[in-house]
Amino acid sequence: MERKWNKSSLMGWQFVALPSALILLFSFYPMFQSLLLSFQSGKGTVYHYVGIDNYIRLFSDPMFKQAVFNTLLYLIVQVPIMLLLGLVIAHLLNNPKLRFKGFYRTAIFLPCVTSLVSYAVLFKSIFAVDGILNKMLLSMHVIQEPIAWLMDPIWARVVIIAAITWRWTGYNMIFYLSAMQNIDPSIYEAASIDGASKTRQFFSITVPMLKPIILFTAIISTNGTLQLFDEVVNITKGGPGNATMTISQYIYNLSFVYTPNFGYAATVSYAIVVMVAVLALFQLKLGGEKR
Amino acid sequence: MKKFLSVLLLVTMTASLLAACGSSNSDSNTAGSTDQGGSSKKKVVAWAWDPSFNGAALKIAEELYQKEHPDFELEVVDMAKADLEQKLNANLAAGVKDGLPDIILVNDPNIQKYVTAYPNTFADFTDKIDFTQFSPYKVDALRIGDKIYGVPFDIGVTGMFYRSDYLEQAGYTAKDLENITWDQYIEIGKVVKEKTGKYMTTINPNDEALTSILLQSAGSWYITPENKGNFVNNPVMAETLRVYKAISDSGIAKPVTGWSEFVGSFNAGDVATVVSGVWQVPSIMDAKDQSGKWRVAPIPRLNIKGGVNASNEGGSSWFVLNGSKNKDLAIDFLAKTIGGSSEFYERFLKEKGGVGSYIPAFSSDAYGQQSEFFGGQAIYRDFTKWSTEVPGISLGMYTQEAKDALKNELPNILQGADLTQSLANIQKLFEQQVQ
Numbered sequence: 001m002e003r004k005w006n007k008s009s010l011m012g013w014q015f016v017a018l019p020s021a022l023i024l025l026f027s028f029y030p031m032f033q034s035l036l037l038s039f040q041s042g043k044g045t046v047y048h049y050v051g052i053d054n055y056i057r058l059f060s061d062p063m064f065k066q067a068v069f070n071t072l073l074y075l076i077v078q079v080p081i082m083l084l085l086g087l088v089i090a091h092l093l094n095n096p097k098l099r100f101k102g103f104y105r106t107a108i109f110l111p112c113v114t115s116l117v118s119y120a121v122l123f124k125s126i127f128a129v130d131g132i133l134n135k136m137l138l139s140m141h142v143i144q145e146p147i148a149w150l151m152d153p154i155w156a157r158v159v160i161i162a163a164i165t166w167r168w169t170g171y172n173m174i175f176y177l178s179a180m181q182n183i184d185p186s187i188y189e190a191a192s193i194d195g196a197s198k199t200r201q202f203f204s205i206t207v208p209m210l211k212p213i214i215l216f217t218a219i220i221s222t223n224g225t226l227q228l229f230d231e232v233v234n235i236t237k238g239g240p241g242n243a244t245m246t247i248s249q250y251i252y253n254l255s256f257v258y259t260p261n262f263g264y265a266a267t268v269s270y271a272i273v274v275m276v277a278v279l280a281l282f283q284l285k286l287g288g289e290k291r
Numbered sequence: 292m293k294k295f296l297s298v299l300l301l302v303t304m305t306a307s308l309l310a311a312c313g314s315s316n317s318d319s320n321t322a323g324s325t326d327q328g329g330s331s332k333k334k335v336v337a338w339a340w341d342p343s344f345n346g347a348a349l350k351i352a353e354e355l356y357q358k359e360h361p362d363f364e365l366e367v368v369d370m371a372k373a374d375l376e377q378k379l380n381a382n383l384a385a386g387v388k389d390g391l392p393d394i395i396l397v398n399d400p401n402i403q404k405y406v407t408a409y410p411n412t413f414a415d416f417t418d419k420i421d422f423t424q425f426s427p428y429k430v431d432a433l434r435i436g437d438k439i440y441g442v443p444f445d446i447g448v449t450g451m452f453y454r455s456d457y458l459e460q461a462g463y464t465a466k467d468l469e470n471i472t473w474d475q476y477i478e479i480g481k482v483v484k485e486k487t488g489k490y491m492t493t494i495n496p497n498d499e500a501l502t503s504i505l506l507q508s509a510g511s512w513y514i515t516p517e518n519k520g521n522f523v524n525n526p527v528m529a530e531t532l533r534v535y536k537a538i539s540d541s542g543i544a545k546p547v548t549g550w551s552e553f554v555g556s557f558n559a560g561d562v563a564t565v566v567s568g569v570w571q572v573p574s575i576m577d578a579k580d581q582s583g584k585w586r587v588a589p590i591p592r593l594n595i596k597g598g599v600n601a602s603n604e605g606g607s608s609w610f611v612l613n614g615s616k617n618k619d620l621a622i623d624f625l626a627k628t629i630g631g632s633s634e635f636y637e638r639f640l641k642e643k644g645g646v647g648s649y650i651p652a653f654s655s656d657a658y659g660q661q662s663e664f665f666g667g668q669a670i671y672r673d674f675t676k677w678s679t680e681v682p683g684i685s686l687g688m689y690t691q692e693a694k695d696a697l698k699n700e701l702p703n704i705l706q707g708a709d710l711t712q713s714l715a716n717i718q719k720l721f722e723q724q725v726q
Contacts, residue, residue, distance in 0.1 A: 043408040045409055063699075125666050128552055129545075130552070150548045153702065190463060239698065242697075256377045259404045259689060
C-alpha cells in the first residue's frame, strides 16, 4: 500500500516538475533579477548599486505620488461602479422570462473582445473637441460651447473611467451570470413563498451566494486597474499635465521615454507589487470566509 | 433624429474601428521582417519611421550609392517612431545586438541620451564627414564631448504658414507679417478672428511644440548645456510662458487634443496660420483645394534680447551601430550620400519635400524652385535662409523630463498662477526627476 502511494506520488512530481521549472526560470528568476535591479541606478547600461536610495527617492517623488493618486482614484471610483453595474446587468439577464437573452449577453460582452488600443482610439475620437459626443450635445442644445473633454483634468479622468467601465463591465458580468445560474432556483421559490420582495432576494440570496465570485472579480479588477496602461496612453497620453498618468505609464516613461533608468523603473514596479499584495490581502480579509 | 444619430454613431464607430485595425496591421507586418539580414550580397539594414519621408530618403541614397557599388543592397525596415525607440532601448539595455540594424534613425533630442546611456554603442563619425558643410546648429546637436556621432539628416527650421486669403480679408498684406513680435501676432489674430471668424492658430496644452519653438528662437532650452533645469532665472523661459498664456487667453487659438486634430484644423481651413517646421509642407499641401492660398513668413519673435525670427522644430540624424557586422560599409554609404552629396539633397527635396542641413545644396536649382501651392513663393530658398539664423542650442539629455515637469504645471500657469512661483515649482519637480 505504502509503495503504491510512493509511486503515484513520484508520478505526480514528474508532472509538476516541468511546469515548476519553467515557472522558476521564466517567472521567479526575472522577478528576483528585477528586485536586484531595483537597488541599482544609472543610465541605460551604466549601472551601480545605490542601496535603498531608489526607495527613498520613491517616497519623495511628486511624479510617482501623482501617478499613485491617479491610479488609486481610478480604483476607488471605477471598480465599485463596474462591479455593481456588472452585478445588476447579470441579474437582469438572468431573468428566465427575458427574450433575446443571447443577443443582450453578446452585446454586453462584446467590448471585451475588442483590442485595448482600438477601443481607446475610438474613445479618443468620440471625446475629441469636434468629436461626435460634442456634436450630439450641441445639436441637442445641452451645451452651448464644445467641451474640451481631454484637456480638462476632471473630464479627462471621467473619460478614462467611462472607457474602462465600458470595456470591462461585460467581462465581470459573465462571471456573475455563470455563478447565478448555479444558484438553486428552489431557494428563490422558498423566499418568495416567505414573502421576500425581489430586491430583498437580490441582496439576501444572490449577493451572499456570489460572494466568492465577487471577491474574485474585485481582486482581478484591482490588479488590472493598478496595471492600467493602454487606455491612458492612447486616450490622453497621461495629460492634461500629468493628471491621468498611471503608475504603469510612469514606469514606461522612466524606461523608454526619459533617459532610461531601468533600476528606478524596477523600484516603481515593486511598489505596484506591494500595493497589489496589500490590497488583495485586505479584500480577502474583508470578504473571505471567517475562519 | 434619434435614429439618425444612432446610425451615425454606429457608422463612425465602425469606420474608426476599421481604421485602427488597418493601421495596427500594417505595423505588425513591417516589424516582422527584421531578422532576415545577412544574405550573400553586401546588405545593410536600416530602421526608419516614415516610409514616405526618411525611409524614402534612404532609398534615394541607395540608388546613388549603387551607381558605384552595384552589389550594395539596403533594406529599410519601417516601424512607428515610438516602436523603434522602444525596440532600440530594450535591445541595448538587454545587451542583445542580434536583432538590431546597421543604421538607425535618431530623433535629435534623443542623441545625447542614447550616447550617454549606451556608451560605445554608436559609431564615431568625427573624421568620416566634413561637418563644416552642415548648418552649425545641427552639428552642435550631434557633438558630445569631442566626438561627433552620426550624420545630420533633416531639419525642422520653422516658418509661419499663413492663409493669404484670410489675412487679406482682415486687412493685412505680406509685409505686415514680416519680422513681427508675438504680441503683434496676437493683435493680428484678434482682428482675423473678428473679421473672418477664423482662429489664428491652434493650441494644445499637452504638446510642447510651441514652447520649444519659442525657446529656441531666443537661444534657450528647457535645460542648460550642463543638464540642469533652466526654468528659474531664465528670462527667455518667463517670456515664452507669458506669450503662451497670452495666446491661450486671447481666444485666437482653437483648442486641439492631438496630432490628427491639429492637421485637420488647417486642412479644413479652420485656422489662418500654422507655426511649424518645414516638414509640415506635405501635410499642408494635402488640402489640394487650398492651392495658391498659402504663403510662408518668418515666425514671430520674442521681444527680448537675443530673440530672432527663426527657430527649429524637430529633426533627426542617422546613427551607425558599433556592433553591426557591416559597420564600415554602413558608414561609407552614409558618408558618400547623406553626408556629402548635393545630388542626394536635391532629389530628396524634389521628390519628398525634405530639407536637409547640407549647405552646398542650398544654392542648387531644386532649392530655388517656386511652389505653385504657395502662390509662386520660393519657399525652400526662404526656409534655408532662415535655417542659417536659427540659434544653436544644446538639447541635452533630459529634454523629455523637463517637458513633462513643465506640462505638470502648465494648467496652473494658464489659470493665472504666479509665474515666478510656478517656475520654481517646475524647477523643483525637474530636479526631483533627474537624479
